[in-house]
Amino acid sequence: MGQENNSQTQPNEERDQAASIVGDLAKFALVRTAFSSERSLMAWIRTSVSLYTFGFSIATFADYLQRRSEGVRFLPNIRRVSYILICLGILSLMLAAIEHASRLRRMKELGLPNISRSSLPMVASVLLLAIGLVTLIGIVLKWSL
Numbered sequence: 001m002g003q004e005n006n007s008q009t010q011p012n013e014e015r016d017q018a019a020s021i022v023g024d025l026a027k028f029a030l031v032r033t034a035f036s037s038e039r040s041l042m043a044w045i046r047t048s049v050s051l052y053t054f055g056f057s058i059a060t061f062a063d064y065l066q067r068r069s070e071g072v073r074f075l076p077n078i079r080r081v082s083y084i085l086i087c088l089g090i091l092s093l094m095l096a097a098i099e100h101a102s103r104l105r106r107m108k109e110l111g112l113p114n115i116s117r118s119s120l121p122m123v124a125s126v127l128l129l130a131i132g133l134v135t136l137i138g139i140v141l142k143w144s145l
Contacts, residue, residue, distance in 0.1 A: 030112040044096035051089030058082040090132040
């Protein structure tokens with residue numbers, strides 16, 4: 001009888017061990033997905049900074065051409081293009097940050113362990129959003145340094 005009881009507890013222990021391994025693998029999959037989401041946010045950061053830079057460069061070049069032509073308006077729509085590019089950069093970064101935050105929230109509900117207190121790409125995206133807004137306002141109001 002003791003032999004039968006021992007053989008019944010052994011499958012239960014194996015089943016518990018297998019369930020523990022599956023749970024650990026699920027947590028690792030969530031961590032991989034969280035890091036993948038951060039990489040996607042960093043790619044959007046790169047794209048939005050490129051849009052900011054291109055828009056700012058176009059606006060600066062338009063100002064240069066306008067000063068150079070001694071008061072003659074040169075390509076009036078070129079400034080609109082620069083505004084649109086900077087606005088696209090701001091909008092794309094804002095949407096990417098919102099999507100990243102909602103993904104992390106859903107993964108935490110599924111059991112994502114705390115990796116760190118704050119996400120560095122999220123902090124960078126908030127700072128770059130502020131820089132983009134200041135750049136847009138500066139270009140519209142024609143601030144100069």
